[in-house]
Amino acid sequence: MYTLLVHHNGGGGVSQYIQTRLNGKTIECFTTTRQFWLVWNNRKKEIYSSIYALMNRLKKLTIKKIELHHLWGFSLGDMKLLLRTLDCPYTVYLHDFFGVCPNVFFINHKQRYCEMEKDSSVCEGCVTETANRPILIKAGGASFTVDKWRNFYYTLYKEAAAIVAPSVSTKEMYLAYFPDIHITVTPHSLSHLKQSVIRKHNQQNHKELRLGFLGNVFLHKGEVVVAQLLDHLEQAPLPLALYSYGDLALTLKQRRKIVERGPYNGDNLEEMLRKDQIDVICIPSVVPETFSFTTHEAMTLGYPVLTFNLGAQAEAVKTMGRGWLVDEISGVALYDQLKKQCLSKEELNSYEE
Numbered sequence: 001m002y003t004l005l006v007h008h009n010g011g012g013g014v015s016q017y018i019q020t021r022l023n024g025k026t027i028e029c030f031t032t033t034r035q036f037w038l039v040w041n042n043r044k045k046e047i048y049s050s051i052y053a054l055m056n057r058l059k060k061l062t063i064k065k066i067e068l069h070h071l072w073g074f075s076l077g078d079m080k081l082l083l084r085t086l087d088c089p090y091t092v093y094l095h096d097f098f099g100v101c102p103n104v105f106f107i108n109h110k111q112r113y114c115e116m117e118k119d120s121s122v123c124e125g126c127v128t129e130t131a132n133r134p135i136l137i138k139a140g141g142a143s144f145t146v147d148k149w150r151n152f153y154y155t156l157y158k159e160a161a162a163i164v165a166p167s168v169s170t171k172e173m174y175l176a177y178f179p180d181i182h183i184t185v186t187p188h189s190l191s192h193l194k195q196s197v198i199r200k201h202n203q204q205n206h207k208e209l210r211l212g213f214l215g216n217v218f219l220h221k222g223e224v225v226v227a228q229l230l231d232h233l234e235q236a237p238l239p240l241a242l243y244s245y246g247d248l249a250l251t252l253k254q255r256r257k258i259v260e261r262g263p264y265n266g267d268n269l270e271e272m273l274r275k276d277q278i279d280v281i282c283i284p285s286v287v288p289e290t291f292s293f294t295t296h297e298a299m300t301l302g303y304p305v306l307t308f309n310l311g312a313q314a315e316a317v318k319t320m321g322r323g324w325l326v327d328e329i330s331g332v333a334l335y336d337q338l339k340k341q342c343l344s345k346e347e348l349n350s351y352e353e
């Protein structure tokens with residue numbers, strides 16, 4: 001009796017969460033360009049060249065339930081066939097906004113947050129302009145549209161045994177598209193981190209404000225606004241030192257204005273931040289996150305977070321009351337907030353209770 005975990009094998013928060021679901025009775029399932037993979041907890045692997053071969057194998061394994069974590073790369077027709085053939089309860093986990101936005105992150109053709117566009121004709125143009133039309137074609141064929149995409153996911157959600165969102169904001173955003181689906185909110189676990197004693201800022205032996213970018217910084221994660229911030233700092237310097245923990249976009253690496261510490265994990269993050277005597281963590285994502293592991297990791301370790309007033313990252317800051325939210329999504333707005341922090345660094349002490 002197995003639980004099938006369907007996902008995209010694409011890293012990020014999905015893969016991080018999948019690690020918490022693995023046990024001796026789970027099998028991972030994902031697809032590559034022309035193959036379907038099954039991976040057991042002992043890392044045994046099986047590869048199939050067609051959905052029919054995959055289904056024949058799964059029918060012999062007694063799958064008792066299915067967890068749908070991500071359908072990236074799957075033909076939606078194949079997925080419908082698979083669910084019908086296995087005929088067992090499935091739960092959908094909302095890790096991003098793929099169910100309503102084929103571009104996943106609500107990033108439009110101008111490389112900006114579209115503020116959850118509802119007009120499917122606008123979305124059709126956006127998918128074309130961003131060269132993501134192949135996503136729709138892969139999902140349903142040459143004539144597949146954003147309306148058909150959303151209708152498929154609506155049916156998928158209505159027939160699910162349960163739908164799980166990791167934050168209230170994610171639930172509310174999905175309900176804006178599908179008002180009559182039922183979503184349960186269950187935040188992700190942060191058991192890999194220990195609650196930290198808040199650092200004493202006035203004991204740190206540096207005068208400049210030390211800002212750490214936590215997580216990868218690419219297009220939707222804030223590449224453009226961080227570049228704008230660097231531009232503004234060149235014009236009007238602040239007593240500010242910048243560090244990154246994760247990967248940076250090449251455009252940011254080339255500027256050599258940010259000290260790069262590279263990837264981190266739950267075991268070494270606290271040590272890395274303490275060694276650099278970081279004062280504030282910045283999560284520069286320009287789109288709403290569904291959970292934002294990085295925001296929660298920072299605050300769990302006792303660091304105030306500077307981020308935009310979007311999604312789960314803003315929800316976490318508001319709930320824990322530890323940080324600052326910026327309404328305007330721009331590097332200039334980040335600069336203005338950081339200027340306030342630099343001029344009044346003692347404000348950081350208010351987060352030490």
